[in-house]
Amino acid sequence: MLDSNKDALKLEAMKRIVAMIARGKNASDLFPAVVKNVACKNIEVKKLVYVYLVRYAEEQQDLALLSISTFQRGLKDPNQLIRASALRVLSSIRVTIIVPIMMLAIKEAASDMSPYVRKTAAHAIPKLYSLDPEQKDQLIEVIEKLLADKTTLVAGSVVMAFEEVCPERIDLIHKNYRKLCNLLIDVEEWGQVVIINMLTRYARTQFLNPNINEGGGGDKTFYCSDEDEDEDEEKEKQPYVMDPDHRLLLRNTKPLLQSRNAAVVMAVAQLYFHLAPKAEVGVIAKALVRLLRKICQFISIILNNFLFRLLQGMFEPYLKSFYIRSTDPTQIKILKLEVLTNLANETNISTILREFQTYIKSMDKDFVAATIQAIGRCATNIGEVRDTCLNGLVQLLSNRDELVVAESVVVIKKLLQMQPEKHSDIIKHMAKLTDNIQVPMARASILWLIGEYCEHVPKIAPDVLRKMAKSFTNEEDIVKLQIINLAAKLYLTNSKQTKLLTQYVLNLAKYDQNYDIRDRARFIRQLIVPTEKSGALSKYAKKLFLALKPAPVLESPFKDRDHFQLGSLSHLLNAKAGGYQELPDWPESAPDPSVRNVEVKESVRAVGTVTYRDTGAPRAQQTEGSRGCSFPRAVEQSSEDDRKRDRKIKEQKSNSESESDEDSESESSQSESSDTESEVEVKKKKKVRHPDVSFQTIAPSSALKNYELLHRITGEGLSVEYCFSRQAFSPDANMVAVQMHFTNNATSDTKNLHIEDVKLQSGMRVKEFAEIELLPAGEATTAVMGVDFCDSTQAANFQLCTHTRKFFVSIQPPVGELMRPVFLTENEFKKEQSQLMGMNEISENLTLDAKCRNEHAIVQRVTTAANLSRVPCGSDKECRFAGKTVTSGSLVLATVATKDEGAAQLTVNCEKMVIGTMLVKDLLLALTQ
């Protein structure tokens, strides 16, 4: 069916194959037949073929190579989805021969203009790394580049790549630390987890321990020190001042505690646990308790994680959330019990014990046993209730269920060991129980108790031994050992009564099947029974056996996991999992904080990366009025045109209105509600009108498209527009000249207008314009700056600074502005074109716009859309254009061949594939609309 030429049949076949794979059947025989279809046009067939390829390519390396060229072609596709999926599959087929191809593809994709493709590139990095670790150095370069990326889409993936490839290169993070902190809230959930975990490690290496002054009374003060620095001098010891970056991290992660994703919450919780000052850790408790309620499985893991480290008081308010329901699975019950035990203190012990009493009646015996142990632990930890607990446990001894009794005995034994003097009656009671209890562990415990405290119960002990001696042969090993022990101890304290019994027991033990018991019997006989040969040891026998034993400490089985990072797999398993990164200790002294100073503080949040979730009220309202483009970044780009249209409409409106009253500018326009806002805007427009007219005459080419750089609202009166002047930028020929028009609409003068803090993709450069000293109110001026875009449409981001404010702005060039015209003759053109065939040629059929059917219109539209020059041509059916990219000087040739009835063919030849495809797109748009 795969060889069929009908897509439907192929699809059916592929579906069956995938079903086979899913069931785990081997479908590798079909490899050649499937690979053939990799170039299939049908997108679903294609996808399924990809699935197949990824599964089997490893096994059939040679055949898999056949498909590579398809992917390589896919990498150049103008559709970003196809570029991305080609890269994904290419990097997923684990064939070592193609490592160089993958490397190249990743590098290229890392500077792709689509963030989605860049994200895919980030995903591909660890794949390549696992295939060939030798590429590490090159990959680190790519990671470094991607780390600088500002889109939220990429951030999570690249940090994941960072963690897999080079977690030790913490230095790469420095420059991106603040950006990551600020973006965090907008990154998708999974990325958040990875970033938070990484930042935890980072912070541990870069900041001081906030709890360093703990106990020295500094606990309270260091908070104040954060806010009011004045107090600093007054403190005696070197006070701890939290690094602002450290604070930034804590502040930005806190809202994520309210994420719906348990993994994110856990990640934040562990971050707080490891990084926050003690007093602040409490905030995580609430969120964690919420997780606990959600799904049972979460419970066990979270509890496992937090149990042993419960900070007293942190969970205490939520005590009742841990009460146990009879429907909980046993595993959960036991964990909850553990929490309750850990939370118990003098104040709440009575409620907890009452709860425990209910639990003891439960049907689930394992759980009952655990409860009894928990009671024992409570009793040891809290002295006051020891007697109550003991009494309660003794009552349990009369329980009909053996398991319960046995468990109680064991616990009582441990408790008694702490203060045996007072409780001889309990011991007596327990001695009576030996007749009934069958559980070996309990019997052994009772025997041990009696032996240990035989002086408290001198009458009963020999009697018990007698009974035991009788049943010795039927006992379990563990009981037998204790019988021997008891016998030995009694022999030493009360040899008159028990001498014969001891002999008897030892004789029985001598012929026991178990060698342990035989050994023990032999050893004890040598030790205690005086013979002629008996050595020095027997003198100490009494000391050996009746030494005072230290009381046992009842401990939770969940101790000693502290050394792993909370919430990690290693931590849960209490064993180091592969790839676990140790959480470093706090540094002695803080490393230089200036390494992170790439960006001016607080700037990032200001305008540069306006995040969706953080914008909160004011911003949302501000834009709601103007067509719901309140989610800034990406949508903004697409809706830019719309907004322009909007503005025009408004401008017209303002025209129609008559006089305007001179209001003072309200700087706080952001907080205005949407209605009044637009009014304000209208008013502003009116004031702007005069300068507007005046600088149209200054502008050299009004035909050029103006783009907005800074809106007058956001710019607080300063508005900036820019256009690509298409003139050579004299200081540097490789730069694109950008002409900027500044208009000061504010009532006050603007001073010291200059550019600062330019952030660019690697390779890009900017030549700033000279500082504008003064821009009086109502005046306008122009300046020219040069930008080397490196032949890509990546935006150049920088800050526009006035004497009072800083604004984050970016210039993104249309592809048509990245070239400059060159003059070629027809022959030269044809020659060049013939060298740029094949992959470098893209042609597209189109229908020309009704208004654009003559040669003149076509030329005008093409030259407006792109900075190309016309090439003379013999035929009037063809228009040819030529240009060179500004930076690399690669030729760009465009041909529009018209046919009948407005049909036309557009051909672009360019060495740079991306430029070519984008240019085609732009020209198509220009010609068809």
Place this chain on the structure above:
Amino acid sequence: MIHSLFLVNASGDIFLEKHWKSVVSRSVCDYFFEAQERATEPENVPPVISTPHHYLISVLRHRIYFVAVIQSEVPPLFVIEFLHRVVDTFQDYFGVCTEAAIKDNVVVVYELLEEMLDNGFPLATESNILKELIKPPTILRTMVNTITGSTNVGEQLPTGQLSVVPWRRTGVKYTNNEAYFDVVEEIDAIIDKSGSTITAEIQGVIDACVKLTGMPDLTLSFMNPRLLDDVSFHPCVRFKRWEAERILSFIPPDGNFRLLSYHVSSQNLVAIPVYVKHNITFREGSSQGRFDLTLGPKQTMGKAVEAVLVSSQLPRGVLNANLNPSQGTYTFDPVTKLLTWDVGKINPQKLPSLKGTMSLQAGASKPDENPTINIQLKIQQMAISGLKVNRLDMYGEKYKPFKGIKYMTKAGKFQVRT
């Protein structure tokens, strides 16, 4: 990250496997089966199992085990949360998440898994995006596809992927613009023998079904937002706004989603809607036990208590129960010893009761534990915490949407100890 995924059904067969990196032999699941055998109940299988080379993290949903294989350090909750997300997605796509449904749609499942995870790292888990990439199977589409040979795989990159609102697709169009919100509250409570409340808390969620054209920006405000103690949001909700004004401001995803979940814990706020009078006794020596249960409404603000279902796990010694319900029907399963009584609606004038005797195993001693009673119920048109939505406003679009809100109270883990 996640290496492979195995789906195991209740009888212990692996019926689907998917590998994102090199193939991991399915024999790795033997460790899982071992653990499964050791566990007495299906829920008791440990979520994380460590094997010599891999770690298995499993989730049990709809009687299917989702077993993820991982090889290196990764936060376990990350994996578990992801697996739950996978299940939710399947449920979203196929209506149910059963073995049969997965087997029927194995290709779609495979395509989904392929999109959701790349190299073991989650790629697209937002259902709005997935639905644009892979259209959910419907009967109509299946028919059209077979006739025209078209596919249910989207050709365009989902626009949401690229925007800052990844949860919403663009270009949504509806003729009827509607937004429905369901406030559902569940009471978790433990009532002790004497009828006093030991612990009671409310888990609430607001589920939304939003079908609005374009890019609407909604704000939802409450009459009494201070009530909400601990909230967790869908990523679309703006935190800052909530913190500052206690208003939910968001651009909703398209379709069904859970807007927020909250928690009300202060006990005096939690009204207990029903009371239970019970008298369950076993006499020493006789092989009979008395069973007497009466239900009555308590604080329900005049709303009817509906769909009441009482269940109780009777002690092992009980052989049979001979009871007489004043309304509804009861069943007793002699094997599991589970007694269920389907009461239906509680009529305050004539309180429902269940009375009768239980016969015990002859000669067996009196069971020392008393059964706990689990109650399920529903109250329509009321949120027991008293939470009320004040108003819903829409910005950013021109049309007038149809808005609806529904309240409902349910019993969550509502237990009465006897």
